Amino acid sequence: MDNSSGVGVIDKAAMVLDALESRPASLAQLVTATGLARPTVHRLAVALVHHRLVNRDIQGRFVLGARLVELASAAGEDRLTAAAGPVLLQLRDATGESAQIFRRQGDSRICVASAERPVGLRDTIPVGTQLSMRGGSAAQVLLAWEDHDRLLEGLTNARFTPTVLAGVRRRGWAQSLGEREPGVASVSAPVRGPSGRVIAALSISGPIERLTRQPGRLHSDVVCNSARILTESLRKSGE
């Protein structure tokens, strides 16, 4: 396999990171693992420490750094939003309502991607918007598949009950009427990561006048189907 990218320093830095993937290592161990000259490894490793891609533990060993976790989190977000784009557009066009993706962040949920209905009466939630976990069909979905303790903790200030969340799990979707904002109805379904864990909620939202008082009856099939497509897409792109 051709391991040369055309930039030697980056090739060598990648070798150092690869060597640290299995376990923390002393300078001597890195020299052995990479086959590079000792001062070269030292200089590269210290440079990676400077950028927090590598760290030193209390014994002075080199260890993978926190910056990797930060960048990986951003990479995960990129993959979700990239995969969500076409699915949101399709869902918006199929239902005629605005569609969004929410992720949980402590006591809030964040809109990380959206596709707006372009004309007429519509619900607008810009990317980055931070909403409460107290109400809304997305909050129900993000809570329904938490572990037992976190589910109970999340219900502390919520407008819905364990019975409601049991129904969400049974049906595989949630609906809400005026929970976040009077006059707005919504339907949400879970998006799962490769491990099966719920990582986001896929939603549509719009005026009650159009979505009726039974928005789930109208749209749960297409929302669930879209969430399944997105889940599948993430599983495939994860290899």
Place this chain on the structure above:
Amino acid sequence: MDNSSGVGVIDKAAMVLDALESRPASLAQLVTATGLARPTVHRLAVALVHHRLVNRDIQGRFVLGARLVELASAAGEDRLTAAAGPVLLQLRDATGESAQIFRRQGDSRICVASAERPVGLRDTIPVGTQLSMRGGSAAQVLLAWEDHDRLLEGLTNARFTPTVLAGVRRRGWAQSLGEREPGVASVSAPVRGPSGRVIAALSISGPIERLTRQPGRLHSDVVCNSARILTESLRKSGE
């Protein structure tokens, strides 16, 4: 702030990764964001793509790559095992039994750190050992705090029931007698990540003769306390 590590190419590559943290970017956007010459950015970005630290999306934009997720996962593992070391030694000495940390991996649990009782009759589980999720106090802990669906799925082949897992959640610990191996007893408690989610199980194990048929009565306090200390240590080191 001094942004120079002493290795110019690594400094520039770090600038490219930093620029991609907020969103995917075209070459032109990277040139603007980094202030570097276009062919330089092109060459570095392509080299990072070669090592999978960066990827190209379908529009040709550069985006953070899957290798970052892999390395971050390893980094997280490093932090857990680093923090666990002293806690395992303390627990081993306090109880006189071997102590381990397990993480869930699909239908298995993996021993990621351990401290063995040095002499006499003892339970040995080398790091890397892959055990079943069907039985054992660690399996109970790793399952008790899963979301409802994954909990039920996990019980499919398990020797314990939802009632048993409800007891684990109520008490905050699990015990087992001969579930993994005849003659071996164990006690486990949950280790939580900064978000409160259970990420690992802290366990002690040894012969039933010494641990009795009520190992939890003997040791649950010290195991739970050690798990709390480890949880706190991870929260602090995650700043």
Place this chain on the structure above:
DNA sequence: TATTGCCGTCTCAGATACTGAGATGCAAGT
């Protein structure tokens, strides 16, 4: 106590890998 070996860190002469101006090709816009 003295010696030895290994480790991490630093220096710096020399080599070469990296840089970036400029060229090329392509697609989009007018």
Place this chain on the structure above:
DNA sequence: ACTTGCATCTCAGTATCTGAGACGGCAATA
């Protein structure tokens, strides 16, 4: 058809990187 902007490639020049060797510290051994 022409222009503009972008991505990609080339290559002469040089600034950066390399690694042999030196140095200091520490642990192990005699």
